[in-house]
Amino acid sequence: MPDWVEHAMWWHVYPLGFTGAEKQALPDDAAPVHRFEHLTRWLDHVVGLGLNGVALxxxxxSQTHGYDTVDHLRVDPRLGTEEDLVAFVDAAHARGLRVTLDGVFNHVGRGFGPFQDVLREDPGADAASWFRLRWPAGAAPGTEPDYDDFEGHHALVALNHDEPAVAGYVTDVMNHWLDRGVDGWRLDAAYAVPAAFWARVLPGVRAAHPDAYVFGEVLHGDYAAFVTESGVDAVTQYELWKSTWSSLNDGNFFELTWTLSRHEALLDTFVPVTFVGNHDVTRLASRLTDRRHVAHAVAVLLTVGGTPTVYAGDELGMTGVKEEREGGDDAVRPVFPATPGDLDGEAAEAFRLHHDLIGVRRRHPWLHRARVEVLTCTNTRLVYRSHAGDAAVLVALSLEDEPVTLDVPGATGVLAGDAELHGRDGGGAVVGLAPHGWAVLATG
Structure with a gap:
């Protein structure tokens, strides 16, 4: 993992939705629509929030939502041109922000050039080996084969990851955009691709760009084994995402402490990419049954080991429910205003919450690799110590309807949250939390 990632905190944005791009690809003869400037106008917002990277x-x-790619070397005309993307990256770098791209290399759209070659030709097409095809007997040119797709989506044609030409192509694509200034890659649906494929792809990327950060989307399974076998720097921590919101909704901090113990073991191998929201799931403010617990979730995100990611809009308290239907992601991928504008009400409150906790993280960069020691756990009360070496912070969370007092040994001050810290008769410290309260506390 590159050294700079030790301090990385991402603002994750879905550009097609954010900029209000058309739902379908533009006609071939249409002029590009220059929408990257819309994103550029939000970069100062990212800096003001305290984050230092943009994960695009x-x-x-692509043909529709961006995950049905037809040309990995061409910027979607709905967003602009290559020059527009490079200008955005340059503008981000000028503000001290890193930029990663989203690489969809498990599957492609039916309009992908090599697949179109196959449809026009026959089993003898040069590109036929790029896909997992099944041809009818006696297939003639123009016959469409059956093919493996992605999770039953016929419009998403699975690539053949045993084909050396596919691995070479992916290496070339990744290097092409790293050459143009981007800082790393998210590998979409990395879990659906054999780890051995990434192990063939990434050496050529590392040789050309040793400072690039590469992380994979992995939902479940043995995260550490995938990192070791594939050669990626990290994977997404969906286990922690799920247990964070479900433990808050169920009033069951034992679930979260169990997941934190598993998370702890991952840190022996790699530092996971952590999040409480992204473009594929219901937004945190809608997922939680009690909006007061948004603060608890964000506090966990920013005080445990990991490379944290904030999904654009969560820092403004946005809501949105993902539905299992065509277009069901639209509510979590909305159009954003042309500029951030002045914040008030719930948006201002959510921004302050994120800003304050990101500030704690920036002042304690060792939290990137912090280990967690649980000091108190009941269904509705949790105190844990995040520590690295001699440095530590304490986190106290309550889901109770009445004020509570919790032991917080070694606490010396309140870093974030609405809490009162007191000394206990005979030594030690206690923190008083309001109903459904939380606090991050200094030690030492």
């Missing part, structure tokens, strides 16, 4: 969703030419 798909930006390459």
């Amino acid at each position: 969703g798909p930006v390459f030419a």
